[in-house]
Amino acid sequence: MTTTSSVGGVPPGSAAETTESRSWTLRLRKAIERHLPMDHLLPDRQPYYVGSWVYVFGVITIAALVWVIASGVVLSFMGPQWWHDSGVGKFFNSLHFWSVQLFFIFMVLHLWGQYFMAGWRHGRAATWMIGVVIFGVSVLTAFTGYLSQQNFDAQFIALNAKDAMNGAGAGAFFDVLNLGQMYGLHVMLLPVGVTFLVVVHLVMVRTRGVVKPIDAEGGARS
Amino acid sequence: MDTPAQYFHWGFILISVPNLIVIGGMVVLFAIALVVPFPHGGEGDDDHNK
Numbered sequence: 001m002t003t004t005s006s007v008g009g010v011p012p013g014s015a016a017e018t019t020e021s022r023s024w025t026l027r028l029r030k031a032i033e034r035h036l037p038m039d040h041l042l043p044d045r046q047p048y049y050v051g052s053w054v055y056v057f058g059v060i061t062i063a064a065l066v067w068v069i070a071s072g073v074v075l076s077f078m079g080p081q082w083w084h085d086s087g088v089g090k091f092f093n094s095l096h097f098w099s100v101q102l103f104f105i106f107m108v109l110h111l112w113g114q115y116f117m118a119g120w121r122h123g124r125a126a127t128w129m130i131g132v133v134i135f136g137v138s139v140l141t142a143f144t145g146y147l148s149q150q151n152f153d154a155q156f157i158a159l160n161a162k163d164a165m166n167g168a169g170a171g172a173f174f175d176v177l178n179l180g181q182m183y184g185l186h187v188m189l190l191p192v193g194v195t196f197l198v199v200v201h202l203v204m205v206r207t208r209g210v211v212k213p214i215d216a217e218g219g220a221r222s
Numbered sequence: 223m224d225t226p227a228q229y230f231h232w233g234f235i236l237i238s239v240p241n242l243i244v245i246g247g248m249v250v251l252f253a254i255a256l257v258v259p260f261p262h263g264g265e266g267d268d269d270h271n272k
Contacts, residue, residue, distance in 0.1 A: 053255035105244070109252055 040206050049213050054117075057110035058205075064106060065198065067099035069191060076187045080150040100142060107135060119211050127204040134197045141194055144186035147176055158182075 021027070074092050075083050082089040111131070113119075120128035147158050158176045165171040175181055227238040237245075 051260045053258055053260055054252075057255070105248055109248055109255075112252055113255075 036203065036207055040209070041203075043206075047210060047212070050210050054113040055210065057106050057113055061103060061106040061110055062198065062202075064099050064103035065194070068096065068103055069195070071096040071099060072187065072191065084151065100145070104138070104142070107138065111135065117211060117213055121211055122208070124204075124208055124211055127201060127208070130197055130201045130204065134194060134201060137190060137193050137197065141186060141190040144182045144190060147182040148179070148186045150179070 071092050075089075075096055078089060078092075083093040084090070114128065114131070143161075147154050147161075161176045162171065165174055165176055227240050229236060229238050230242050
């Protein structure tokens with residue numbers, strides 16, 4: 001692969017330019033430096049309009065996610081006997097459950113805030129859409145969590161959901177009565193998916209900055 | 223915990239009271255976030271917003 005333009009002051013066609021075009025690590029590093037400088041990634045100042053509690057909903061959602069993952073790691077390590085029978089296990093079970101409630105409540109409040117300020121404006125459509133996907137994957141993660149409790153409640157939900165999944169045509173590959181499949185999805189694939197998408201979402205927010213309020217737009221600058 | 227939740231029924235709207243309380247609380251929290259002043263607001267620049 002060759003480049004046709006000068007990158008970083010390197011003359012086109014020179015030996016240095018050829019080395020750079022062949023080195024994917026070098027190209028990746030320069031692309032990261034170009035699109036995501038550290039003052040965007042870890043800013044010490046925010047725009048003047050980021051002075052409302054509405055902007056705090058997103059970060060509370062992330063804080064709740066940290067607690068969800070931390071308590072989930074402990075639960076998966078100790079096992080269902082522990083979380084059903086011991087006092088500390090019940091505490092961590094409750095910690096996991098209630099941090100999920102907070103995660104969803106503040107995710108929806110964040111969604112409302114972004115909806116009413118039209119957070120998808122000025123090149124932020126992908127950020128919005130990834131947020132929508134995070135919401136969907138989170139619902140699936142919570143659902144498999146309800147099925148993984150290993151109590152009568154989980155059995156009741158699984159039996160009632162089975163018909164719906166079959167009716168939707170998903171029953172063959174998403175079997176809610178298969179505890180191993182549901183538990184594996186809940187503790188591995190789906191949390192990794194949510195966490196990865198949240199990181200991408202955050203990086204995209206930091207790349208473009210927070211969208212301006214509609215009434216503060218004024219000029220064409222976004 | 224083992225008894226079914228009470229339901230609020232108004233026309234075509236049917237929702238359990240616990241869910242109604244949670245959604246009502248979220249609406250109230252959202253409204254509070256809009257009107258309560260945020261500390262340290264009003265300074266900074268918009269250089270990050272490109």
